[in-house]
Amino acid sequence: MITQPNHVPERLGLLPASAVDPFLTEDLLKGEQVHGGIDLAKVVEPLPEDDARWSVEPIRSLVEDAMFEFGDDRTRADGWLAPRLHATLRLTRREAADKRLWNHLALAVAPDYVAWRHLSEPTAKKPERRIAAERFRGPADRQCFSRLWWAAELFRNGPDYEPVELACGNQDLIHTVLRLELIDHRPTAQALVRLLERGQVTTGREVNGLSTAINAAGATLVYDVLAPDEPRDPTRLRDWIAEAGSALPVGRHELPTGPDEEPAPERSIDALTNYFAELFETAPVRDRKSAD
Structure with a gap:
């Protein structure tokens, strides 16, 4: 398994999509060898120096702890890392929508984690182990780190990240539901x-079937009418982001606390x-x- 690049930047930056492909080498996609990091640093656009959020060290520490803790079950790392990544990398949605940030995180900061988490297992049809390129620079629901951040953003219930752990425990929920616009409606997510949580929906097929039904029903039924949400106060999120520089590192054994926003109305969730x-x-x- 590959290790981290020889040169890991101290701060996050923006890596344009046009600059990514030369570093997605066959050796990297096979999980055999990572780039050195020096050449990649030359094509990165820096982020503001006075913003503590762009420090790489807290993120490197998280991914290293995840690899150590979940070596026997890589998929379980998603539920652990998603809330902690979100609480460490405090972003606005506009910032999180910039793929250049995630390109840089995956390729320059933690390509070893991408390889560890997403290197395929050999099968009879595909004996060669490989990492899909989209795990480095793909859409938000597929890229290694953006999928976790957005899962935490959309499934947290105000400051409570416990629903994120549950959601990330089902890979089909993340892959399927993150593509639905309806998931931005908080009572829907909850x-x-x-x-x-109740065990009414468990398998990947059941999640996919339910997602199809919810999306189809949403075309004729406005969920905001059936289950209204409370308006969100943007100052709560801005205050939380502003506190990033003084916030303690996220705990490893207890969930962090998200922005101090009101949770989705319980009546609407029910x-x-x-x-x-x-x-x-x-x-x-x-x-x-047939299953029945």
């Missing part, structure tokens, strides 16, 4: 987690949880009859 449970009864889940 209702999905409730169904997971209404959608019950509605989605009814939808699931007729959702298109492959092999449901």
Whole structure:
């Protein structure tokens, strides 16, 4: 397995997509050898020096701890790392939408983590182990680090990251649901987690079937009417971001605390949880009859 580059930057930067491909070598995508880091640093756009958020050390520390702790079960690292990455790298959504930041994090700061987490296991049809290039510079729901940050942003319930742990425990939920615009409606996100928590939806096929049904129903039913959310106070998030420089490192054994925002209304979460449970009864889940 590859190790971190010889040259790891001290601060995060912006790596344009046009500059990424020369560093996505066959040796890297096979998980055999990483670039040195010096040449990559020459094409990175720096971020403001006076912003403590761009320090690399806290992120390097997190990924190293994740690799140590979850060596026997790499997928479990997602639920542990997502809330801690979000609470460490305190971003606005506009900042998080900039793929250049995630390109830099994956290629310059922690390519060893990307390889550790996403190097495929050999199979009869594909005996060669390989990392998909999109894990380094792909869309938000596939790129190694952006998928975790956005999962934490969309599934946290105000300052509470516990729903994020539950959501990230189901890979299909992350891969499928993060693509749905409806997931930005907080009661919708929390209702999905409730169904997971209750064991009403468990397998990948069930998650995919329910997601299809929810998306289809959302075309004719406005969930904001059925389950209204409270307006969010943007100053709470700005204050939380401003505190990044003085915040203590996130705990390894207890969940961090997110922005001091009001959680989604419990009445709305309950209404959608019950509605989605009814939808699931007729959702298109492959092999449901034979499984029963």
